[in-house]
Amino acid sequence: MNAPSGASLQAGPRLIVALGGLLLFGCFWGTTSPLTKIAVSSGHHPLGLIFWQFVIAGTALGLMTWRRGDRVPVDLRHMRFYIIIALIGTLVPNGFSYAALANIPAGIYALALATVPMMAMIIALGIGNERFAPQRIAGIALGVLAMMLIALPEASLPDRAMALWLVIALIAPLCYAAEGNYMAKDTPPGLQPIPALFGACVVGALISAPLALATGTWVDLFRPWQAPEYALVGSALAHAIAYSGYMWLIAYAGVVFSAQIAYVVTGATILISMVFLGETYSVWVWGAVGLMAIGLFLVRPKGEPASSPSGRP
Numbered sequence: 001m002n003a004p005s006g007a008s009l010q011a012g013p014r015l016i017v018a019l020g021g022l023l024l025f026g027c028f029w030g031t032t033s034p035l036t037k038i039a040v041s042s043g044h045h046p047l048g049l050i051f052w053q054f055v056i057a058g059t060a061l062g063l064m065t066w067r068r069g070d071r072v073p074v075d076l077r078h079m080r081f082y083i084i085i086a087l088i089g090t091l092v093p094n095g096f097s098y099a100a101l102a103n104i105p106a107g108i109y110a111l112a113l114a115t116v117p118m119m120a121m122i123i124a125l126g127i128g129n130e131r132f133a134p135q136r137i138a139g140i141a142l143g144v145l146a147m148m149l150i151a152l153p154e155a156s157l158p159d160r161a162m163a164l165w166l167v168i169a170l171i172a173p174l175c176y177a178a179e180g181n182y183m184a185k186d187t188p189p190g191l192q193p194i195p196a197l198f199g200a201c202v203v204g205a206l207i208s209a210p211l212a213l214a215t216g217t218w219v220d221l222f223r224p225w226q227a228p229e230y231a232l233v234g235s236a237l238a239h240a241i242a243y244s245g246y247m248w249l250i251a252y253a254g255v256v257f258s259a260q261i262a263y264v265v266t267g268a269t270i271l272i273s274m275v276f277l278g279e280t281y282s283v284w285v286w287g288a289v290g291l292m293a294i295g296l297f298l299v300r301p302k303g304e305p306a307s308s309p310s311g312r313p
Contacts, residue, residue: 025245030268046098048219058201086204110269119177139298
């Protein structure tokens with residue numbers, strides 16, 4: 001389905017629905033980092049947690065696929081697509097994300113994650129998917145400056161040792177940026193978003209289960225649950241809802257409008273982390289928030305392609 005033009009969203013019920021979707025799915029996405037921080041608080045290994053994330057999210061997506069009557073193609077091309085999305089969309093980035101969230105505030109991680117559009121633009125420029133534009137280069141530069149405001153000043157982080165974990169946290173948005181460019185370039189024709197994510201979850205579970213067992217990092221959920229276990233389930237379900245909703249929003253409202261979900265995700269994560277995790281941030285971090293917002297505005301998409309969505313906020 002072709003995305004509507006920006007003009008069609010200027011007024012009326014369609015704009016209200018689009019704004020509601022933007023806020024709803026952005027807030028769902030904003031809960032995932034604080035919930036993940038709770039999930040890793042017990043010392044559970046990232047690999048074991050990632051397996052269960054695949055299983056939980058895959059179950060929810062599988063039920064949606066079944067109710068919608070969608071097909072999940074399993075030919076060689078589609079299987080390759082599922083494997084790549086599982087690896088660079090969840091397994092690798094979440095491994096580094098979980099490790100980073102065990103050592104830095106969730107709000108700081110949210111700012112690192114907000115660099116996805118900027119990294120996606122760098123990759124797109126490198127492979128020829130996008131053309132050089134001065135304002136987008138300026139946006140990327142502001143994103144770099146925002147990260148420097150967090151990492152360099154002595155008063156920006158609660159502990160200077162967190163600067164290294166901030167760098168590690170940036171591996172996740174790099175993976176998501178690569179995933180977005182891959183999806184834009186090589187998504188099989190006619191593949192619907194929810195079946196695509198379901199296929200990736202099934203493949204991801206099949207990859208991560210033997211790895212977790214072989215490395216002794218298996219997480220046993222068949223025991224009395226505490227906050228980390230509930231948080232893991234909540235994070236996986238919120239991610240499935242948010243990502244599926246984001247893909248719907250792109251089809252409904254277009255890429256330019258939907259790209260603004262990055263603001264909602266970052267803001268929601270910071271606010272939720274402040275209220276429920278008691279996190280506080282220095283003036284340097286708030287300065288980085290402002291720079292990141294301007295940077296995201298400058299690198300946002302300029303057109304409304306009719307192709308599949310090209311990545312995450």
